[in-house]
Amino acid sequence: DTGVSQNPRHKITKRGQNVTFRCDPISEHNRLYWYRQTLGQGPEFLTYFQNEAQLEKSRLLSDRFSAERPKGSFSTLEIQRTEQGDSAMYLCASSFGQGDTGELFFGEGSRLTVL
Amino acid sequence: AQSVTQLGSHVSVSEGALVLLRCNYSSSVPPYLFWYVQYPNQGLQLLLKYTTGATLVKGINGFEAEFKKSETSFHLTKPSAHMSDAAEYFCAVSIFTGGGNKLTFGTGTQLKVEL
Numbered sequence: 001d002t003g004v005s006q007n008p009r010h011k012i013t014k015r016g017q018n019v020t021f022r023c024d025p026i027s028e029h030n031r032l033y034w035y036r037q038t039l040g041q042g043p044e045f046l047t048y049f050q051n052e053a054q055l056e057k058s059r060l061l062s063d064r065f066s067a068e069r070p071k072g073s074f075s076t077l078e079i080q081r082t083e084q085g086d087s088a089m090y091l092c093a094s095s096f097g098q099g100d101t102g103e104l105f106f107g108e109g110s111r112l113t114v115l
Numbered sequence: 116a117q118s119v120t121q122l123g124s125h126v127s128v129s130e131g132a133l134v135l136l137r138c139n140y141s142s143s144v145p146p147y148l149f150w151y152v153q154y155p156n157q158g159l160q161l162l163l164k165y166t167t168g169a170t171l172v173k174g175i176n177g178f179e180a181e182f183k184k185s186e187t188s189f190h191l192t193k194p195s196a197h198m199s200d201a202a203e204y205f206c207a208v209s210i211f212t213g214g215g216n217k218l219t220f221g222t223g224t225q226l227k228v229e230l
Contacts, residue, residue: 004158006158033217040124040222040223041222041223042119042205042207042220042221042222042223043159043205043218043220044220045217045218045219056217091158091159093159102147102149102164102166102209103149103161103164104159104161104218105161106151106158106159106160107158108156108157108158109156109158111156
């Protein structure tokens with residue numbers, strides 16, 4: 001059973017550098033979500049895709065953030081010109097499309113530390 | 116817009132004692148409600164969910180929760196705590212429109228289980 005896979009699990013970078021995270025959802029899921037979780041907080045919604053279409057973006061997703069899901073399978077989240085405030089855990093989740101009962105299946109997350 | 120309030124950021128119980136984690140929600144339409152558990156440096160795992168039907172829902176690891184519309188609550192309980200239950204627990208609410216399931220999470224409750 002392959003669940004949601006995220007890479008890299010940890011990334012340490014210097015302020016101003018670009019970083020990219022990858023998410024591979026559960027294969028039969030056509031919805032994919034990105035969340036951000038900072039210390040002591042619950043996950044906050046960033047964006048979601050249905051197949052390759054990005055259907056919603058949060059105001060948290062500044063113009064330095066871009067997410068893609070080019071073939072409706074894996075997704076990437078890129079952060080340009082990183083800032084210390086970007087340090088967080090970035091969580092990816094996926095869900096069924098047709099007949100979705102609301103449950104999201106989460107990956108183990110990619111932890112970003114910006115020095 | 117929907118929101119979730121988790122009362123008590125830290126809860127400590129003795130092994131074998133009752134676990135009660137509180138969650139109150141706000142939603143303008145009938146919500147879907149979820150409890151997720153997160154172990155250190157891991158993603159979120161679904162414990163249980165309420166969509167429609169029976170208001171007392173049972174989940175994994177002996178947890179259950181009761182949806183009380185009149186109190187706008189969805190408290191999580193377990194009759195007897197085990198050391199392995201020590202983790203962070205998140206309540207989440209969703210209004211599922213068929214176009215995607217954007218969960219709104221509470222700030223979490225850290226459960227400590229003592230001998």
